[in-house]
Amino acid sequence: xxxxxxxxxxxxxxxxxxxxxxxxxxxxxxxxxxxxxxxxxxxxxxxxxxxxxxxxxxxxxxxxxxxxxxxxxxxxxxxxxxxxxxxxxxxxxxxxxxxxxxxxxxxxxxxxxxxxxxxxxxxxxxxxxxxxxxxxxxxxxxxxxxxxxxxxxxxxxxxxxxxxxxxxxxxxxxxxxxxxxxxxxxxxxxxxxxxxxxxxxxxxxxxxxxxxxxxxxxxxxxxxxxxxxxxxxxxxxxxxxxxxxxxxxxxxxxxxxxxxxxxxxxxxxxxxxxxxxxxxxxxxxxxxxxxxxxxxxxxxxxxxxxxxxxxxxxxxxxxxxxxxxxxxxxxxxxxxxxxxxxxxxxxxxxxxxxxxxxxxxxxxxxxxxxxxxxxxxxxxxxxxxxxxxxxxxxxxxxxxxxxxxxxxxxxxxxxxxxxxxxxxxxxxxxxxxxxxxxxxxxxxxxxxxxxxxxxxxxxxxxxxxxxxxxxxxxxxxxxxxxxxxxxxxxxxxxxxxxxxxxxxxxxxxxxxxxxxxxxxxxxxxxxxxxxxxxxxxxxxxxxxxxxxxxxxxxxxxxxxxxxxxxxxxxxxxxxxxxxxxxxxxxxxxxxxxxxxxxxxxxxxxxxxxxxxxxxxxxxxxxxxxxxxxxxxxxxxxxxxxxxxxxxxxxxxxxxxxxxxxxxxxxxxxxxxxxxxxxxxxxxxxxxxxxxxxxxxxxxxxxxxxxxxxxxxxxxxxxx
Numbered sequence: 001x002x003x004x005x006x007x008x009x010x011x012x013x014x015x016x017x018x019x020x021x022x023x024x025x026x027x028x029x030x031x032x033x034x035x036x037x038x039x040x041x042x043x044x045x046x047x048x049x050x051x052x053x054x055x056x057x058x059x060x061x062x063x064x065x066x067x068x069x070x071x072x073x074x075x076x077x078x079x080x081x082x083x084x085x086x087x088x089x090x091x092x093x094x095x096x097x098x099x100x101x102x103x104x105x106x107x108x109x110x111x112x113x114x115x116x117x118x119x120x121x122x123x124x125x126x127x128x129x130x131x132x133x134x135x136x137x138x139x140x141x142x143x144x145x146x147x148x149x150x151x152x153x154x155x156x157x158x159x160x161x162x163x164x165x166x167x168x169x170x171x172x173x174x175x176x177x178x179x180x181x182x183x184x185x186x187x188x189x190x191x192x193x194x195x196x197x198x199x200x201x202x203x204x205x206x207x208x209x210x211x212x213x214x215x216x217x218x219x220x221x222x223x224x225x226x227x228x229x230x231x232x233x234x235x236x237x238x239x240x241x242x243x244x245x246x247x248x249x250x251x252x253x254x255x256x257x258x259x260x261x262x263x264x265x266x267x268x269x270x271x272x273x274x275x276x277x278x279x280x281x282x283x284x285x286x287x288x289x290x291x292x293x294x295x296x297x298x299x300x301x302x303x304x305x306x307x308x309x310x311x312x313x314x315x316x317x318x319x320x321x322x323x324x325x326x327x328x329x330x331x332x333x334x335x336x337x338x339x340x341x342x343x344x345x346x347x348x349x350x351x352x353x354x355x356x357x358x359x360x361x362x363x364x365x366x367x368x369x370x371x372x373x374x375x376x377x378x379x380x381x382x383x384x385x386x387x388x389x390x391x392x393x394x395x396x397x398x399x400x401x402x403x404x405x406x407x408x409x410x411x412x413x414x415x416x417x418x419x420x421x422x423x424x425x426x427x428x429x430x431x432x433x434x435x436x437x438x439x440x441x442x443x444x445x446x447x448x449x450x451x452x453x454x455x456x457x458x459x460x461x462x463x464x465x466x467x468x469x470x471x472x473x474x475x476x477x478x479x480x481x482x483x484x485x486x487x488x489x490x491x492x493x494x495x496x497x498x499x500x501x502x503x504x505x506x507x508x509x510x511x512x513x514x515x516x517x518x519x520x521x522x523x524x525x526x527x528x529x530x531x532x533x534x535x536x537x538x539x540x541x542x543x544x545x546x547x548x549x550x551x552x553x554x555x556x557x558x559x560x561x562x563x564x565x566x567x568x569x570x571x572x573x574x575x576x577x578x579x580x581x582x583x584x585x586x587x588x589x590x591x592x593x594x595x596x597x598x599x600x601x602x603x604x605x606x607x608x609x610x611x612x613x614x615x616x617x618x619x620x621x622x623x624x625x626x627x628x629x630x631x632x633x634x635x636x637x638x639x640x641x642x643x644x645x646x647x648x649x650x651x652x653x654x655x656x657x658x659x660x661x662x663x664x665x666x667x668x669x670x671x672x673x674x675x676x677x678x679x680x681x682x683x684x685x686x687x688x689x690x691x692x693x694x695x696x697x698x699x700x701x702x703x704x705x706x707x708x709x710x711x712x713x714x715x716x717x718x719x
Contacts, residue, residue, distance in 0.1 A: 275313030343373030
């Protein structure tokens with residue numbers, strides 16, 4: 001009897017170890033990958049996750065950050081998982097990869113337990129979990145750090161399903177199990193929106209376990225789970241209210257429109273969109289069956305879009321409906337395969353574009369949870385519904401061979417996600433008709449200074465999708481940096497033509513006109529842009545600068561408006577201070593510099609302004625005090641020499657300097673104060689944006705978003 005008890009436990013332990021080993025072996029070579037794609041915006045560069053103080057922002061602002069009421073997603077539990085890791089290992093990328101692999105392993109184990117609980121025979125249950133663990137379509141969800149939205153949400157979905165099944169079986173402790181299920185559901189909804197489908201999957205599982213006819217089982221499944229469905233509906237309603245408060249809409253801000261390049265199905269009529277979506281569902285099936293061609297991007301126009309009812313779209317809809325009906329009616333004949341197909345279709349409902357448009361037309365990561373159903377259908381098709389002792393060696397060998405092929409492809413696919421460069425280059429090879437793929441490769445080429453290839457890719461993107469305003473702006477920037485200023489101006493103008501409210505287009509158009517000596521034209525571009533975007537700090541800053549150079553009477557008002565928009569930002573105050581100095585208003589300029597130092601005591605540019613104006617007004621001792629602070633920050637030999645000159649010319653400061661000189665001289669042999677990691681000490685030296693703005697080469701005009709610098713052409717985003 002004891003031996004009989006140990007055997008199931010031993011089998012369970014063996015299954016667990018095999019699944020863990022499969023996940024680790026398949027994804028080990030992805031642990032060394034860098035932050036890629038949206039990983040940078042969501043994890044590496046997000047200030048909200050740097051310290052526990054940012055938790056309040058995580059739970060009150062959209063997924064990509066920004067003000068409340070203007071978001072396109074809300075996933076605070078997902079962001080909190082990144083935040084906790086940042087606090088623990090200071091943002092080391094390998095830690096994020098390791099946790100993703102562990103989450104994937106957890107989901108595979110939860111899937112196995114779920115299949116056992118819904119009476120799937122052990123061979124098919126383990127075969128399905130094993131295929132799920134090694135399938136290469138999951139690389140985007142596992143090796144990409146932001147793919148955690150899929151794995152963590154799936155973990156909560158299976159946690160909900162297991163608690164729901166326990167609730168169905170239990171005769172005591174049901175409130176506790178119901179609470180556990182609803183907690184998993186709520187956490188899942190705050191991880192990723194697609195978790196909303198979990199109650200439908202629970203109904204499907206309950207239906208499978210009931211006896212009787214199809215309709216009788218449906219009625220029983222509905223009654224058995226009524227408290228669960230009602231509780232889930234209440235949780236979903238609360239989630240939607242919460243989302244509306246944060247985003248300004250139940251799923252997204254009312255001001256947000258789905259960009260056609262991301263999902264060309266979005267503007268189609270519902271029936272036409274559904275027909276296209278049905279054909280795309282079969283594309284998912286093909287990629288799951290034969291995962292040879294994998295791609296991180298399938299946006300416009302990589303997948304052909306049909307703009308009216310045609311034979312293929314109609315056939316796909318009819319076939320999809322026929323499969324759904326057949327699986328329901330004939331479920332008792334091929335129970336496991338039918339259940340797998342129904343799970344696949346149900347899990348895809350929120351993201352398939354059939355019922356409503358989503359933010360993307362096709363993405364392999366979206367197949368993560370649905371692929372559990374596919375894996376069950378495939379395993380059941382190969383192994384049948386037999387118990388372990390009845391599975392033939394041939395069937396087991398076929399499944400093992402498929403799993404091995406999947407595993408090899410997964411290992412190969414991990415390498416693609418090593419960096420943005422490898423990822424975007426591969427996307428162009430596999431999706432040559434995707435405008436976004438070419439745009440992404442152009443962007444990373446620009447980052448690495450390969451301007452000629454970047455220009456070629458940006459041009460290709462605009463040819464594929466002529467309304468791609470970000471690509472027009474990127475093309476203009478590449479032309480600008482190559483010295484083709486007339487061509488750059490035309491590209492920037494085109495970006496505004498296709499999107500008349502494009503803030504970056506107005507900024508870039510104005511800047512390139514400055515480079516061409518057309519300050520009046522630049523003024524018009526900045527002014528028009530600011531009319532459309534009254535809160536734009538880059539446009540306000542450049543307009544104030546240009547009007548200062550043109551001697552416009554409104555220049556002072558423009559500077560004060562820019563400072564107000566930027567909430568007293570240091571670069572804006574320093575720009576205004578320089579304008580005041582040039583007009584002899586020294587005391588007002590010094591006031592602005594002191595305001596900067598009040599916020600940032602070590603700001604070198606503000607200290608230099610105080611030192612220079614002290615010198616120009618004959619206050620050499622005050623100049624020396626400011627210059628001392630500068631030298632203690634820079635450790636530059638030129639700044640030490642300035643102190644010596646002041647000491648030689650001002651006896652009072654000379655007395656002070658002779659006392660300090662031995663200790664100051666030692667600083668020249670030391671490196672300057674560290675600039676600090678992201679999220680480092682608040683008093684660490686930071687780059688001086690104002691100085692950088694003045695020092696930029698005329699052909700560049702900046703490339704990053706800062707308080708006073710232009711917004712870079714849109715970075716790759718959209719997941």
